Amino acid sequence: MAQPPQPSPESTPLLSMTGIVKQFPGVRALDGVDFQVRRGEIHSLMGQNGAGKSTLLKVLTGVYTRDAGQMLLDGRVISPRSPLEAQGEGISTVYQEVNLIPDLSVAENIVLGRQTQRFGFIDWRAARRQADAALARLDLQLDVSASLNSYSIAIQQMVAIARALDEECSLLVLDEPTSSLDQQEVARLFGVLRRLRDDGLGIVFVTHFLDQVYQISDTITVLRNGRLVGEWPAAEFSRIELIARMLGRDPASLTEAEAGAAPPSPVAAAEAARLVAHQLGRRGQLQPVDVEVGAGEVLGLGGLLGSGRTELARLLFGLDRADSGRVELAGRAVRRGQPRSAIAAGMGYSSEDRKVEGIIPELSVRENLILALASKRGLWRRLGRAAQEALADRYIQALGIATPDAEKRISELSGGNQQKVLLARWLAAEPSLLILDEPTRGIDVGAKAEIMALVADLKARGMSVVFISSELEEVVRSSDRIMVLCDRAALGELRGESKTEQAMLARIASAHQEVSGG
């Protein structure tokens, strides 16, 4: 195994954090972590969910105050007490969840805090121009005066990145910026990052997509359980070794262990179900489509961002009101635009946007976990406390949720672990049809495999699943059939032999050509 090489002493690093300690009630999130970033380097910070990556970056940018340790930027001691001060030091940051103001326009979200002023007045025209320019760096053209929440999560994430890039900085920090982007958008972002690196910026990058790590990074630092594991040049650090270091296991034992690990099966058999949607659509959102999912079948929805995948999921579940068509689950009609009716009929929906639609930050892990089940059972058939605790513990175990206990506030969990709780919420409700919208977003490799295994397990018990993911490979692997969507319409289905990533891409590409050709 490669030993972490000593950092070269000849040049002072751009950023040097030493002995950083951060204690939260009940958890030592960082325990004496050292972290260095040099100029002209893209540095990936890796680790499982809850390893302490976001916490380290938040200590760096003054969101959290550290309990011990020292930080040097450009050889100067820094101690920012707020993101504002960190910006003043030349650190520009994209935080893990999209942190913008949904009600304000795209332009404002980009220029907020640094608007051009003329004679004491904000120059709105300049603001729009500045926003257009910032987005153009990412090859993005938007109506910048539309409010941010009229755009998808992916676009919002791009806007957050554009905002960070628009700032004068010497260190750029990106905490899972690509979690909801598609391949093209990631490619554009990476183009920009490489250029910035060549200009001498230091860039910190966090992601759970290993492909991306190897595409972009020069150096990799691994954290585990709040401790530093080591730092390696990306070129000399194999993928299997990276995973082993993150999980704290021996690379040799890894492959067999992964193959042998049977997923725990916490879910009782759900009764057979069959979803039929006929000519379901909504003007401006999705052209009418027919959908059928049999009992024990996984239907994948494939397509690029904005193709209508999430829109279809929302219409099925009734989050948006369809203006045509009908939905039936196991023979029961689901009333349009009424998620309650969908839940009562046995549907579950794990949303892509966990921050807005998913978690309830003030409640504990246990309370968040039993929400769907409780609403399915109704007000009068409450679950006893002991039963709730047992249930919570079972899923914390099964999904490997990193939390000291079930009573911790969910907002204090790391991003990936919150996603796992959301998933557990729907699993606990034992729906007969579960819609999973980007269930693996922001989840580490180990847990990703667990989730995929869980999907397979659910299927084996007769539950129907609608599976949505930006990672085409994942869709191909876990689905029986794939419905390909493009430009908010269904292009057709892939099954059996033809169910491959290439076939899916070819379909989408030809559809695009037709559009631009005609």
Next chain:
Amino acid sequence: MRRLLGPRMLPLAATGLVVVLLYLAAGAKFHDSNWFTYRVLRDLVVNNGVLGVLAIGMTFVILSGGIDLSIGSTVAFVGILSATLLGQGWSPPAVITLSLVCGVALGALMGWLVASFDLPPFMVTLGGMFLMRGVTLLINDSQIAITHPTYLASGKWPIHPAAGAWLIALVVALYLLHYTRFGRNIYAVGGSEQSALLMGLPVWRTKVAVYACCSLFAAFAGVAQSFVSLSGDSTQGVAQEMDAIAAVVIGGTLLTGGRGYVAGTVLGVLILGLIQSAIIFANINSWWTRIGIGLLLLIFVLLQRAIQQRVDRQ
């Protein structure tokens, strides 16, 4: 133009329409041409100018996601302070300056408590309300007439002091909210405080300034009130903060913050004023004013929710 007709302006336009319709409907009901005279319109503005200024200040705090219950007491405090000091021979500019400074100081104190210790604005400003009312009563627990010639001469000004104050407050607020960083930061803090913090916006400073601003507007309203009533009255402005909140909400600003317009607040005050005028004009028992405002507030909140949901879905 596109901005004016855009979906975000729709609720505002609808509220404006309601003002006009309310006015016309009341006129049609009365079959009385007096209703459509300049006098009625003038009274509408003049009688509601002080409330107009207060509601504009309240818009700032509500936009930031807070609330301020102390403004009614501040009006009374400024009235009593002005009357007392003028009686002791202070000059009007000195009195007005001191009043405004007191307003800013009170607001900054409350803002500091809210921002630094993360206290609920409701409690802090409730404290401010009792404090100011108490101090007012301490200075003088009755009514003092103002006899200073400058104040007496205000009747001959080209513009009524209440109307003038309202106009000044409106222009200042439009400038602050739409053309300064401070104003945009208020929207951001009200929209999502956590995000505003992570975006590197000066959240603490903004919150302190918002309360200082609101109290400044309240003190300014108090100055206007003393010109209008030519007296200081320790019972002035009781529960007026509630009228201000009602006006802001009717004007379409969300109580949770981050969304709304000062222009809406102006319309909100006009709607409250119209109901009041109509009821006086029709010679009905004035308790109906309260009942009318109460019902209207409920209807309006419902209506706005409906419009907003339509806009959001598009």
